[in-house]
Amino acid sequence: MVRTPCYDENGRKKGTWTLEEDKKLAAYITKYGSWNWRQLPKYAGLARCGKSCRLRWINHLRPNVKRGNYTKEEDEIILNLHAQLGNKWSTIANHLPERSDNDIKNHWHTTLKKRATNYNNKNNIESNTGRKITSVENQNASANKNNNMHENIVLESSEWSPKESSSEALSSIDYQQDIFQEELANLEEITSGSFWTEPFEVDSTIDFVAPSIDYHGLVCPPSPFIPHEFLSSFDLDDYN
DNA sequence: AATTATAGCAACCGCGAGGCA
Protein backbone atom coordinates (compact mmCIF):
# COMPACT_ATOMS: atom_id res chain seq x y z
CA MET A 1 0.00 0.00 0.00
CA VAL A 2 3.02 2.24 0.26
CA ARG A 3 5.92 2.98 -1.99
CA THR A 4 9.34 1.64 -1.24
CA PRO A 5 11.62 4.44 -0.04
CA CYS A 6 14.23 5.48 -2.60
CA TYR A 7 16.22 8.56 -3.60
CA ASP A 8 16.09 10.65 -6.76
CA GLU A 9 19.10 11.97 -8.66
CA ASN A 10 19.30 14.97 -6.31
CA GLY A 11 19.47 12.78 -3.24
CA ARG A 12 15.99 13.63 -2.17
CA LYS A 13 14.02 10.87 -0.58
CA LYS A 14 10.92 9.50 -2.26
CA GLY A 15 8.32 7.00 -1.19
CA THR A 16 6.85 6.23 2.17
CA TRP A 17 7.10 8.79 4.93
CA THR A 18 8.54 7.62 8.21
CA LEU A 19 7.17 8.57 11.61
CA GLU A 20 10.28 10.64 12.24
CA GLU A 21 9.78 12.61 9.02
CA ASP A 22 6.14 13.15 9.92
CA LYS A 23 7.13 14.50 13.28
CA LYS A 24 9.69 16.87 11.81
CA LEU A 25 7.29 18.19 9.20
CA ALA A 26 4.36 18.55 11.57
CA ALA A 27 6.46 20.24 14.20
CA TYR A 28 8.02 22.66 11.77
CA ILE A 29 4.78 23.72 10.09
CA THR A 30 2.98 23.95 13.39
CA LYS A 31 5.63 26.32 14.65
CA TYR A 32 6.58 28.30 11.54
CA GLY A 33 3.85 27.65 9.01
CA SER A 34 4.28 26.72 5.37
CA TRP A 35 5.93 29.91 4.19
CA ASN A 36 7.57 28.30 1.16
CA TRP A 37 7.05 24.68 0.30
CA ARG A 38 10.13 24.51 -1.86
CA GLN A 39 12.45 25.81 0.82
CA LEU A 40 10.64 24.30 3.77
CA PRO A 41 12.15 20.81 3.71
CA LYS A 42 15.67 22.24 4.01
CA TYR A 43 14.75 24.27 7.06
CA ALA A 44 12.80 21.41 8.57
CA GLY A 45 15.72 19.04 8.15
CA LEU A 46 13.95 16.85 5.63
CA ALA A 47 15.50 15.27 2.56
CA ARG A 48 12.25 15.65 0.63
CA CYS A 49 11.03 17.85 -2.16
CA GLY A 50 8.56 20.59 -1.33
CA LYS A 51 5.80 18.97 -3.26
CA SER A 52 6.09 15.84 -1.24
CA CYS A 53 6.01 17.81 2.02
CA ARG A 54 2.97 19.75 0.94
CA LEU A 55 1.13 16.60 -0.06
CA ARG A 56 2.01 14.84 3.16
CA TRP A 57 0.90 17.78 5.24
CA ILE A 58 -2.38 18.31 3.42
CA ASN A 59 -3.35 14.68 3.15
CA HIS A 60 -2.14 13.33 6.47
CA LEU A 61 -0.67 15.71 8.98
CA ARG A 62 -2.68 18.90 9.02
CA PRO A 63 -4.93 19.34 12.04
CA ASN A 64 -8.33 17.66 12.03
CA VAL A 65 -7.76 15.75 8.83
CA LYS A 66 -9.90 12.65 8.79
CA ARG A 67 -8.82 9.50 6.99
CA GLY A 68 -10.81 6.55 5.71
CA ASN A 69 -14.17 5.44 7.07
CA TYR A 70 -16.44 7.67 5.07
CA THR A 71 -19.85 8.24 6.56
CA LYS A 72 -23.01 7.86 4.57
CA GLU A 73 -23.49 11.61 4.68
CA GLU A 74 -20.02 12.24 3.29
CA ASP A 75 -20.61 9.77 0.49
CA GLU A 76 -23.83 11.52 -0.38
CA ILE A 77 -22.16 14.91 -0.48
CA ILE A 78 -19.39 13.64 -2.74
CA LEU A 79 -21.78 11.91 -5.09
CA ASN A 80 -23.95 14.95 -5.21
CA LEU A 81 -21.15 17.41 -5.86
CA HIS A 82 -19.45 15.17 -8.38
CA ALA A 83 -22.67 14.98 -10.32
CA GLN A 84 -22.63 18.77 -10.52
CA LEU A 85 -18.93 19.55 -10.77
CA GLY A 86 -17.25 16.52 -12.25
CA ASN A 87 -13.68 15.80 -11.19
CA LYS A 88 -13.22 19.07 -9.33
CA TRP A 89 -11.77 17.33 -6.31
CA SER A 90 -10.43 20.42 -4.61
CA THR A 91 -13.81 22.13 -4.90
CA ILE A 92 -15.54 19.05 -3.55
CA ALA A 93 -13.00 18.91 -0.74
CA ASN A 94 -13.95 22.47 0.23
CA HIS A 95 -17.33 21.10 1.23
CA LEU A 96 -15.68 18.46 3.38
CA PRO A 97 -13.02 20.35 5.31
CA GLU A 98 -11.82 17.29 7.15
CA ARG A 99 -11.09 15.43 3.91
CA SER A 100 -8.31 16.07 1.43
CA ASP A 101 -8.91 16.25 -2.29
CA ASN A 102 -6.61 13.28 -2.79
CA ASP A 103 -8.49 11.21 -0.27
CA ILE A 104 -11.81 12.08 -1.84
CA LYS A 105 -10.44 11.28 -5.26
CA ASN A 106 -9.21 7.89 -4.09
CA HIS A 107 -12.50 7.18 -2.40
CA TRP A 108 -14.33 8.07 -5.56
CA HIS A 109 -12.27 5.79 -7.76
CA THR A 110 -12.32 2.87 -5.36
CA THR A 111 -15.83 3.01 -4.00
CA LEU A 112 -18.17 5.71 -5.19
CA LYS A 113 -17.58 5.46 -8.91
CA LYS A 114 -19.43 2.19 -8.94
CA ARG A 115 -22.42 3.78 -7.28
CA ALA A 116 -22.45 6.85 -9.46
CA THR A 117 -24.34 5.32 -12.33
CA ASN A 118 -27.12 4.07 -10.12
CA TYR A 119 -27.11 7.37 -8.28
CA ASN A 120 -27.43 9.39 -11.46
CA ASN A 121 -30.14 7.12 -12.74
CA LYS A 122 -32.01 7.64 -9.52
CA ASN A 123 -31.71 11.39 -9.82
CA ASN A 124 -32.99 11.26 -13.36
CA ILE A 125 -35.99 9.28 -12.26
CA GLU A 126 -36.71 11.81 -9.52
CA SER A 127 -36.22 14.62 -11.96
CA ASN A 128 -38.66 13.09 -14.37
CA THR A 129 -41.23 12.77 -11.61
CA GLY A 130 -41.01 16.43 -10.72
CA ARG A 131 -38.75 16.18 -7.65
CA LYS A 132 -35.54 17.35 -9.22
CA ILE A 133 -32.70 18.14 -6.87
CA THR A 134 -31.74 21.74 -7.46
CA SER A 135 -28.28 23.16 -7.07
CA VAL A 136 -29.54 25.32 -4.20
CA GLU A 137 -30.73 22.25 -2.40
CA ASN A 138 -27.42 20.61 -3.02
CA GLN A 139 -25.52 23.55 -1.60
CA ASN A 140 -27.71 23.64 1.47
CA ALA A 141 -27.17 19.98 2.00
CA SER A 142 -23.42 20.35 1.66
CA ALA A 143 -23.15 23.35 3.93
CA ASN A 144 -25.24 21.76 6.59
CA LYS A 145 -23.49 18.46 6.87
CA ASN A 146 -24.02 18.24 10.59
CA ASN A 147 -27.72 18.05 10.09
CA ASN A 148 -29.67 15.36 8.36
CA MET A 149 -29.13 15.30 4.66
CA HIS A 150 -31.76 16.48 2.30
CA GLU A 151 -34.57 14.05 1.94
CA ASN A 152 -34.02 13.70 -1.77
CA ILE A 153 -30.44 12.56 -1.45
CA VAL A 154 -30.78 8.91 -0.79
CA LEU A 155 -28.40 6.05 -1.21
CA GLU A 156 -29.42 2.48 -1.31
CA SER A 157 -28.93 1.35 2.26
CA SER A 158 -27.32 -1.86 1.07
CA GLU A 159 -24.63 0.15 -0.66
CA TRP A 160 -23.28 1.66 2.49
CA SER A 161 -21.44 -0.43 4.99
CA PRO A 162 -22.08 0.30 8.66
CA LYS A 163 -18.47 -0.67 9.38
CA GLU A 164 -17.52 2.68 7.89
CA SER A 165 -17.98 4.49 11.15
CA SER A 166 -15.91 7.42 12.28
CA SER A 167 -14.22 5.75 15.23
CA GLU A 168 -10.99 4.88 13.44
CA ALA A 169 -10.90 8.27 11.76
CA LEU A 170 -11.09 9.96 15.13
CA SER A 171 -8.23 7.87 16.42
CA SER A 172 -6.22 9.12 13.46
CA ILE A 173 -6.84 12.69 14.56
CA ASP A 174 -5.80 11.83 18.08
CA TYR A 175 -2.61 10.33 16.72
CA GLN A 176 -1.80 13.49 14.79
CA GLN A 177 -2.50 15.68 17.78
CA ASP A 178 -0.16 13.53 19.80
CA ILE A 179 2.54 14.08 17.19
CA PHE A 180 1.97 17.83 17.27
CA GLN A 181 2.14 18.07 21.00
CA GLU A 182 5.14 15.82 21.35
CA GLU A 183 7.20 17.41 18.62
CA LEU A 184 6.17 20.93 19.47
CA ALA A 185 7.36 20.27 22.97
CA ASN A 186 10.61 18.92 21.56
CA LEU A 187 11.02 21.98 19.36
CA GLU A 188 10.34 24.33 22.25
CA GLU A 189 12.86 22.48 24.33
CA ILE A 190 15.42 22.42 21.56
CA THR A 191 15.10 26.09 20.65
CA SER A 192 14.88 27.47 24.16
CA GLY A 193 17.53 28.05 26.76
CA SER A 194 21.08 27.61 25.61
CA PHE A 195 20.27 26.21 22.18
CA TRP A 196 21.11 29.39 20.29
CA THR A 197 24.26 30.11 22.23
CA GLU A 198 25.79 26.71 22.76
CA PRO A 199 27.84 24.86 20.11
CA PHE A 200 25.71 22.55 18.04
CA GLU A 201 26.32 18.88 17.32
CA VAL A 202 26.07 18.87 13.56
CA ASP A 203 24.18 16.11 11.81
CA SER A 204 26.09 15.69 8.57
CA THR A 205 23.05 14.25 6.83
CA ILE A 206 21.18 17.54 7.05
CA ASP A 207 21.57 20.27 4.48
CA PHE A 208 22.00 23.41 6.55
CA VAL A 209 20.86 26.73 5.19
CA ALA A 210 20.78 30.31 6.36
CA PRO A 211 17.71 32.33 7.27
CA SER A 212 16.52 34.43 4.40
CA ILE A 213 13.77 36.75 3.20
CA ASP A 214 10.85 35.30 1.33
CA TYR A 215 9.00 37.03 -1.46
CA HIS A 216 6.53 38.55 0.99
CA GLY A 217 9.37 40.30 2.70
CA LEU A 218 9.18 38.07 5.74
CA VAL A 219 12.12 36.45 7.44
CA CYS A 220 12.22 32.79 6.67
CA PRO A 221 12.97 31.18 10.00
CA PRO A 222 16.10 29.14 10.39
CA SER A 223 15.93 25.46 11.00
CA PRO A 224 16.43 24.49 14.62
CA PHE A 225 19.09 22.16 13.26
CA ILE A 226 21.32 24.95 12.01
CA PRO A 227 24.57 25.00 13.98
CA HIS A 228 25.42 27.95 16.21
CA GLU A 229 28.55 28.95 14.37
CA PHE A 230 26.54 29.24 11.16
CA LEU A 231 23.71 31.16 12.76
CA SER A 232 25.98 33.58 14.53
CA SER A 233 26.71 35.37 11.28
CA PHE A 234 23.05 36.34 10.96
CA ASP A 235 21.05 38.81 12.95
CA LEU A 236 17.33 38.50 12.43
CA ASP A 237 16.82 42.04 13.74
CA ASP A 238 18.60 43.27 10.65
CA TYR A 239 15.87 41.75 8.55
CA ASN A 240 12.86 42.90 10.54
C1' DA B 1 -1.15 -23.82 1.75
C1' DA B 2 0.06 -21.56 -2.38
C1' DT B 3 -1.05 -18.71 -6.07
C1' DT B 4 -3.58 -15.20 -8.46
C1' DA B 5 -6.79 -11.35 -8.79
C1' DT B 6 -8.67 -7.34 -6.96
C1' DA B 7 -9.31 -3.40 -3.82
C1' DG B 8 -7.58 0.36 -1.46
C1' DC B 9 -4.56 3.96 -0.68
C1' DA B 10 -0.13 6.69 -0.52
C1' DA B 11 2.55 9.18 -3.30
C1' DC B 12 4.52 10.73 -7.77
C1' DC B 13 4.22 13.30 -12.12
C1' DG B 14 3.06 16.74 -15.40
C1' DC B 15 0.72 20.72 -16.40
C1' DG B 16 -1.52 25.18 -15.91
C1' DA B 17 -2.36 29.40 -13.19
C1' DG B 18 -0.75 33.24 -10.89
C1' DG B 19 2.70 36.33 -8.89
C1' DC B 20 6.80 38.79 -9.46
C1' DA B 21 10.92 41.06 -11.44
Next chain:
DNA sequence: TTGCCTCGCGGTTGCTATAAT
Protein backbone atom coordinates in the same frame (compact mmCIF):
# COMPACT_ATOMS: atom_id res chain seq x y z
C1' DT C 1 5.71 41.41 -22.55
C1' DT C 2 8.46 37.75 -21.16
C1' DG C 3 10.56 34.43 -18.36
C1' DC C 4 11.12 32.36 -13.99
C1' DC C 5 9.39 30.44 -9.85
C1' DT C 6 6.03 28.42 -6.78
C1' DC C 7 1.84 26.38 -5.87
C1' DG C 8 -2.13 23.59 -6.49
C1' DC C 9 -4.77 20.37 -9.13
C1' DG C 10 -5.99 16.13 -11.40
C1' DG C 11 -4.38 11.90 -13.48
C1' DT C 12 -1.79 8.05 -12.76
C1' DT C 13 1.27 4.65 -10.79
C1' DG C 14 3.16 1.46 -7.44
C1' DC C 15 2.68 -1.21 -3.65
C1' DT C 16 0.36 -3.86 0.15
C1' DA C 17 -3.54 -6.21 2.11
C1' DT C 18 -7.20 -9.05 1.39
C1' DA C 19 -10.25 -12.10 -1.10
C1' DA C 20 -10.90 -15.66 -4.24
C1' DT C 21 -9.50 -19.84 -6.44
